[in-house]
Amino acid sequence: MASAPPVTSKETHVLVPAALTTPTVTPVGSVPEGKVADYLTGKLVNDTAEEYVRQNIEKALVRQYKYAAKDCEPEFPIRVGSSRKRVDIVVFGPGQDHAQANAYILVETKKADVKPTHRTEGIGQLQSYMAACLNVQYGMWTNGDDRFCYAKRSDGKGSWTFDEIIDIPGFGQTEEDAQRPKRRDLKVATADNLLFAFRRCHNYIAAHEGKQKTEAFWELLKLIFTKIEDERSNKINFYATPSERENASVATSAKKRIQELFKNKVVLKYPTIFEARDMTIDLKPSVVAYVVTQLQGYSLLASPVDVKGVAYEEIVGSNLRGDRGEFFTPRNACRMAVTMLNPQPDERILDPSCGTGGFLITAMNHAVDHIERSEREQWIDPANGTDAERQELFRRRSEYLSQCVFGIDLNPALVRAAKMNMVMNNDGSGGLWQANTLENPHMWQSDLRTRVPLGSIDVIVSNPPFGTKIPIDDEGTLSQYELAATWDQDDAGNWTIRRDKHGNPVLQKSQPPEILFIERCLQLLKPGVGRMAMVIPNGILNNPGLAYVRHWLVRRAQILAVVDMHRDLFQPGNDTQTSMVLMRRLNSEEIANAESTGLDYPIFMAVAESIGHDKRGNVIYRRTAEGEDALVSRVETVTEIDQETGAEVLREIEVTERQVDDELPEVATAYLRWLSEQR
Known part of the structure; x- marks a missing residue:
């Protein structure tokens, strides 16, 4: 675990600027603007x-x-x-x-x-x-x-x-073989080709079924799930032949085959995702056959996490993004925050507003990578483990995923989509719940209360819904939070909670959810050690009217880092200026010191002037001093066929490409270096 800088008892915050590092890839030249x-x-x-x-x-x-x-x-x-x-x-x-x-x-x-x-x-x-x-x-x-x-x-x-x-x-x-691939023929998706395939399928369903976009989306997910579960079988049965795709009457056999797979392999295995009303794939046989042929050649389990994530979340985002301030966190921002937090395999991770699971999957895979590296280091041959060694790796990995990864979201459609996303990333998705994170935990379902009690979480990653259009005004909910109370400031600048004649806090009429989420997340963290990364609107950090929130926060948490994110982070769709804030929950002794004398510690601060895309969502590339696109080189491991022996071989190739103008990986690297210097 990356430990926090030490704290003492004086409220002086030393601001340490982020000295951005060079990228991990190797610069190899430049390319003129408008070229590739x-x-x-x-x-x-x-x-x-x-x-x-x-x-x-x-x-x-x-x-x-x-x-x-x-x-x-x-x-x-x-x-x-x-x-x-x-x-x-x-x-x-x-x-x-x-x-x-x-x-x-x-x-x-x-x-x-x-x-x-x-x-x-x-x-x-x-x-x-x-x-x-x-x-x-x-x-x-x-x-x-x-x-x-x-x-x-x-x-x-x-x-x-x-x-x-x-x-x-x-x-x-x-x-x-190309028309009906065997397991050995399944292809690992590269670049945006899986995104193209998902988009083709979704558009075909919408065009040929007369369904609303959201209905078409859910039917597509049934087929994606069936494909994933079929890959876990000994024999590949997720396929459609050319005649089944071309002939509507013959396509009936394809739908029957896929329907049986869905019913027997998916519905029975994931009853929390698919209810009784979901047991039928509600698509015409010819449509089922078309979609199956677009997906059958890929190995969804073996394809890279980011390739699947980009494809999946674009389709999800275009269908399920709701009206409750839900804007999914870009993958590069997730990676930056998770790299900075560095979650370990023995730590419990939670996203209390998990959306489609992007933040949670990034954190989960970071910890899983730790597990795999530590296990392989103990293997006799780190590249090829014995059956027993691989079995132990699988056991540790499964144990972690089932016991340490949790997510909550209010939107049931997003929870369902998140569970599907987790399964697509090789996890059983058992730790996700539909619930109101902000309501009293006594109102949560029993298994959520039991597995995620307040004060039990090591790491939180979160991008809570925010906005004045979705205020929290339920008195029972507001009464749980000090930040829902009315605060007064005296002439000396000290803040106190206003109380009625009975000594009870005077509650505000409503409060935007992002403020309450800060307090709830700190309640969920383990005192003294629990840490989190949260996307917070900059108004909370600099609005004079919210000074009481900052007063409360620095007396309940140690601020580890503040990264001012570019305004285009959530574009297109939302131009709210936000920061990624990392903090650690203080223990009772530290809180007492903070209240009495204040705490003295350094804070890492950075400004991300570029985040890889513009306000229209288009990728932007880094330029040289001469105004040309910068090129970088990286080593990539690919599977190829030896053209003499016909055997599959792993080979490292050097890939040269334009460098995306994204400072977030550099911010994470600079933070970790700065953190090591504080020790």
């Missing part, structure tokens, strides 16, 4: 909406489909009749010369607003290119939101037909 380095060639190309789609597919061809980068070429010229055209990406036979006669797969990528039926840039363009390349066997057309794959067949009359297939084959894979 091509993944396959490293050459600079124009940064356009179409290029964004192409770069994602290039990464997928190498990382997911396992084709060698040297066998792929972007913007490859071919002859079509008497004219010359450029194919967006061509995959050639292994080790063959890059010639039109050796082209094996053609890929056409378009920006999102180009329709598949477009007269010159739609599917017809791809098929004309495939016809012009004698030995091409497969093709893909995609704009990100739509994707179509084709196999070229001879019609026996000197011409070609194009059969729509579910997916193009990966390296060394047969067409049959």
Whole structure:
């Protein structure tokens, strides 16, 4: 655990500025504004909406489909009749010369607003290119939101037909295997390709079922859950064949198969998520077959946490973000706070306003990483454990997830979505409850009261709902909190609670929830050791009318760090200026000292001038002094197919990309360095 700086008994706060560190990735150069380095060639190309789609597919061809980068070429010229055209990406036979006669797969990528039926840039363009390349066997057309794959067949009359297939084959894979993948064929999602797939599925359901967006979302989640549970089985049954996708009557068999999986593997296992009314997948058979074909090639369990998180939370956010001040915390802000808190495997973690679980999953995975590292250090071979060693790792991991990870949220739809998110990240989600965190704990359901009593939590991560439009005005709720009382300041500047003639605190008529959440979170923490990171509106930190809140806070908690976040953190959607505040709950002796003489300790403070995106939500990149985009290099471990032996091998590759203009990782690094210096 990262211990707090020492405190003494004088109220003088030493403000230590954050000296931002260099990024953990290695700077390797720059790229002019409006350009991007091509993944396959490293050459600079124009940064356009179409290029964004192409770069994602290039990464997928190498990382997911396992084709060698040297066998792929972007913007490859071919002859079509008497004219010359450029194919967006061509995959050639292994080790063959890059010639039109050796082209094996053609890929056409378009920006999102180009329709598949477009007269010159739609599917017809791809098929004309495939016809012009004698030995091409497969093709893909995609704009990100739509994707179509084709196999070229001879019609026996000197011409070609194009059969729509579910997916193009990966390296060394047969067409049959690509249409019904076996476990060994499942692909780890890369870049934004899983996001594209989720979006395609959601849009298809909404377009073909006539459902409201939220209804379509829940049906999609049923299928995602079924996919995850099927991956845990010995045999893969989450699939749909090309005939099931193409023929409405045949699709009935696909829906029956998936419905049985959902009923037997999902509903029975997760009764707290799926009630009796949820036992049926309420989609047409043809829609089920389409969605299944979009997901069946991925391994959702093996895909990186952030890839799944970005895909899942975008879909959740567009459907479930409510009107109670709910704005989900960006992943980079979650990572910064969790890195600074450094939760350990023996510590109990809680998010009392967990939303879809992003903050909680980040903290959970941080602690799980500690467990895995400590276990592997004891293995005879740290890279390959014995059955007994792996079993012990699984036991420790399962024990931690079941006993130390908790979340609460008032919105039942968000709790349900959070449970699904936890399962997608390999956790059973048993520690999540729908409850009003701010009401009297005696009103909580018994298992929540038993497992999460006040004063029992080591680490809290929270972004509570905030805003004057959702005031807390219930007297029974307000009566629990000192911060719900009316406070008076005397001429000497001292604050006291106003009391009636019976000595009871005079309550305010209402209080915004974010103020009460501060007090409730401190109540939940273990005295003296419990620490938390909370997103707090800056008005609480600098509004003169809320000085009593600050007076109360510095007498109940040690402020460890204040990071002033950029105004665009929650954009698009909310431009409230916020700070990430880290604090530790004081014990009774420290509170007495704080009340009598004040405490003296240093506080880490930083201003995050960039958080990786602008007010429209678009990614922004770091610039050099000359105004060009900065490039960075990092090492990434990928699974590839050895083209001589056919075996899967792990290989480290150096990836060069534009550096996102995000100071939050640097703030976390600077805080940890500063914290070590305080000791």
